[in-house]
Amino acid sequence: MTTTSDQAIPSRHRRRAEPPRRGSTRGSARGRRAAQRRTRGPLRTALLVALAVAVLGTAGLGWIYLRLNGGIDxxxxxxxxxxxxxxxxxxxxxxxxxxxxxxxxxxxxxxxxxxxxxxxxxxxxxxxxxxxxxxxxxxxxxxxxxxxxxxxxxxxxxxxxxxxxxxxxxxxxxxxxxxxxxxxxxxxxxxxxxxxxxxxxxxxxxxxxxxxxxxxxxxxxxxxxxxxxxxxxxxxxxxxxxxxxxxxxxxxxxxxxxxxxxxxxxxxxxxxxxxxxxxxxxxxxxxxxxxxxxxxxxxxxxxxxxxxxxxxxxxxxxxxxxxxxxxxxxxxxxxxxxxxxxxxxxxxxxxxxxxxxxxxxxxxxxxxxxxxKDAGGRKRTASASASASPSPGEGVSGDGVDVAVYNGTTTDGLASEAAATLTAHGFTVTGTGNANSRQHPTTVIQYGPGLRSRAETVAGLFPGSGLEAIGGTGINVVVGASYATAGTSAPAAPTAVPTSVADDAxxxxxxxxxxxxxxxxx
CATH class of the missing domain: 3.40.630.190 (LCP protein)
Incomplete structure (x- = not known):
C-alpha cells in the first residue's frame, strides 16, 4: 500500500627414527619403538577425526573441520x-x-x-x-x-x-x-x-x-x-x-x-x-x-x-x-x-x-x-492451528515505545480508542488528533529512520495495517476505516509471494x- 505521510514527528614435525643397521639388536629395538610410535600417531589422529565426525554427524566432514578451523575471517x-x-x-x-x-x-x-x-x-x-x-x-x-x-x-x-x-x-x-x-x-x-x-x-x-x-x-x-x-x-x-x-x-x-x-x-x-x-x-x-x-x-x-x-x-x-x-x-x-x-x-x-x-x-x-504453500516444517490439524492462533495483540508489549495517534477517518473517537489499546499494552501515547487526510481505508503505521522493528510491534495491535517510512524520529498510528471493523473483517495476512514477484522468478x-x-x- 502506498500512502502519503500525514504526520511526521520530531603441525608440529616428528623426527623420523634412523633405519636400523643390519644385524644390530639395538637398532632393531629402536626400529620397533619407532614403528610403535608411528602406529600410535595415526591412531591418535584417527580418533580425533572420528570425534569430529561424530560431532558433525556426517561421515568424512571431521577431516574437513580439522583442516579448515581457524582459517575463517x-x-x-x-x-x-x-x-x-x-x-x-x-x-x-x-x-x-x-x-x-x-x-x-x-x-x-x-x-x-x-x-x-x-x-x-x-x-x-x-x-x-x-x-x-x-x-x-x-x-x-x-x-x-x-x-x-x-x-x-x-x-x-x-x-x-x-x-x-x-x-x-x-x-x-x-x-x-x-x-x-x-x-x-x-x-x-x-x-x-x-x-x-x-x-x-x-x-x-x-x-x-x-x-x-x-x-x-x-x-x-x-x-x-x-x-x-x-x-x-x-x-x-x-x-x-x-x-x-x-x-x-x-x-x-x-x-x-x-x-x-x-x-x-x-x-x-x-x-x-x-x-x-x-x-x-x-x-x-x-x-x-x-x-x-x-x-x-x-x-x-x-x-x-x-x-x-x-x-x-x-x-x-x-x-x-x-x-x-x-x-x-x-x-x-x-x-x-x-x-x-x-x-x-x-x-x-x-x-x-x-x-x-x-x-x-x-x-x-x-x-x-x-x-x-506453508513450508514452515510442521503439519498441524485445522483445529490445532485454530487453537494455536493468537488473538490480535496477544503478547505485544510496548514498553519503551512512544507513539502518536491520528484519526484518518470521519468516524469520531477512533484515535482515542486506538490510544487506549496502545496504553493497555504498555505503549506511551504522546498525543492524539486528526490526520490531514481522513479518507484512509486501512490503518497505517508510520515510522522514522531506524524504527521499523518498533513499528512492526505497534502493527501487532492493528491487523491488516500497513507500514510507511517517513522522515522525523518517531512513530505515528494513522487509524483507518478498517479499524472500526477489525474484529469482524480484518484483512487476511498474505499467503503467497505477490504475483508481480512470482511471475518474474x-x-x-x-x-x-x-x-x-x-x-x-x-
Missing part, C-alpha cells in the same frame, strides 16, 4: 543495530550474501582499480531458507535501490545518523574502510525487510574466481559477443573479444567478467545484471549438486570459499559453517527460487514498490513459498538462456 558484530527485529520474526533462516568489490588481498588484480579503494558492495541478496529445509528463495536487492540506512558504527566507535533515500550499496561503504562495513549493510537489510538476518557472508573477487576454478568451471549463456569496452566503457576502442555469444563454460577471470558486466548487454542496467547473476548462481548450484558433496569434493570447495570470505561470528568456525552448508543439501534445484525486490525506476535510481515489498517480506516471515533448474537480458538488448 569474521567481522565485528558490535556494529549491528541496537533495534533489530526479534529473533522470532521468521520461522526460517535468513542469510545475507554480499558480493564485495574491495581491492585488498590481491583483488585489485582481478577487479581493476586501486588497492587503496574503499570497499563497496556490487551484489547483495537475502537468502531465505524455509523451516522445512526443502525450499529456499533468494531475493536480490539492486545496488541503486533507495533505502533508509539506519545508524551504523564507524571505525572510531561512534554511530552515524540515519540517512533516508540513500542508495543501498552506500551502506557497505560507511566508515570508508578498505574491507567495507558488512554490519551496516545487515542493519540496512533488516530495516528494509523487518526480517532478522541470522547470518551474513561477504565474498570478494578472489574468492569468487577461485570457487569457479575449483568446481571446474560453470556453464553460462552469453546473449551477445562481449568485448573489452563492454567491461570498461571508458575505453576508446572496442578491444579484444572477451566472451563469445552462446553457451560456454567459464571460470576464474572470465566468470568474474560475466557476472560483473553491466554496460555491454541490454540497456546497461543493474536489473539486467541481476538476472544474469541469478542464472549464474543457479548454474553453479547445478554443478555442485551434480558433483556431489563428498569429502573429496567438499574440502577444496570449502577451502576456496573460506580463504576469501568474511562471515558473521555465528558462522566463524568450520563446525558451524559446514553444518550450515550441509543443512541445505535436501533443497532441490526446482525449489530454489530467485526473485528481485519489487521495484520501479525513480530517475536513475530504483524505488521499492509497495505494498508488494511488504507482502513479500510478510510471506517470508510466514514461510510461504511462491505458490502460497527463476528456478535453479530453469533453462540456462532464459530471461537473461533486460531492456533493448532483448
Amino acid at each position: 569474521t567481522f565485528d558484530d558490535a556494529g549491528l543495530s541496537r533495534n533489530r527485529p526479534g529473533a522470532g520474526s521468521s520461522k526460517g533462516t535468513n542469510v545475507l550474501v554480499i558480493g564485495s568489490d574491495a581491492r585488498t588481498d590481491g583483488n585489485s588484480a582481478l577487479g581493476g582499480g586501486s588497492k587503496d579503494d574503499i570497499g563497496r558492495s556490487d551484489t547483495a541478496f537475502l537468502l531465505h531458507v524455509y523451516a522445512d529445509h526443502k525450499h529456499a528463495i533468494a531475493v536480490s536487492i539492486p545496488r541503486d535501490t533507495l533505502v533508509t540506512v539506519p545508524p551504523c558504527k564507524l571505525p572510531d566507535g561512534s554511530w552515524t545518523e540515519p540517512r533516508t533515500d540513500t542508495a543501498f550499496n552506500s551502506a557497505f561503504s560507511v566508515g570508508q574502510t578498505k574491507k567495507g562495513n558488512p554490519a551496516c549493510t545487515q542493519n540496512t537489510v533488516e530495516e528494509l525487510t523487518g526480517l532478522r538476518v541470522d547470518h551474513t557472508i561477504v565474498v570478494d573477487f578472489k574468492g569468487f574466481a577461485e570457487l569457479t576454478d575449483v568446481v571446474g568451471g560453470v556453464k553460462v549463456c552469453v546473449p551477445q559477443d562481449i568485448y573489452q569496452r563492454d567491461l570498461n566503457p571508458h575505453r576508446t576502442t572496442r578491444g579484444e573479444l572477451v566472451l563469445e555469444e552462446g553457451e560456454q563454460t567459464v571460470s576464474g577471470q572470465k566468470a568474474l567478467d560475466y557476472v560483473r558486466i553491466r554496460h555491454g548487454i541490454g540497456d546497461g542496467s543493474d536489473i539486467g545484471r541481476i538476472k544474469r547473476q541469478q542464472a549464474f548462481v543457479s548454474s553453479l548450484l547445478k554443478k555442485i549438486k551434480s558433483d556431489g558433496l563428498t569429502p573429496t569434493k567438499l574440502l577444496p570447495l570449502a577451502t576456496a570459499a573460506t580463504e576469501s570470505m568474511t562471515v558473521d561470528p555465528g558462522l566463524g568456525t568450520a563446525n558451524k559453517l559446514v553444518s550450515f552448508a550441509m543443512s541445505l543439501k535436501d533443497i532441490d534445484l526446482h525449489n530454489t527460487k530467485f526473485v528481485t525486490v519489487p521495484w520501479r525506476y525513480e530517475g536513475s535510481r530504483i524505488a521499492v514498490v509497495e505494498p508488494d515489498a511488504s507482502d513479500l517480506w510478510a510471506s517470508l516471515k510466514a514461510d510461504r513459498t511462491l505458490d502460497g 527463476r528456478s535453479a533448474d530453469d533453462d540456462l538462456c532464459s530471461g537473461l537480458s533486460y531492456g533493448s538488448g532483448g
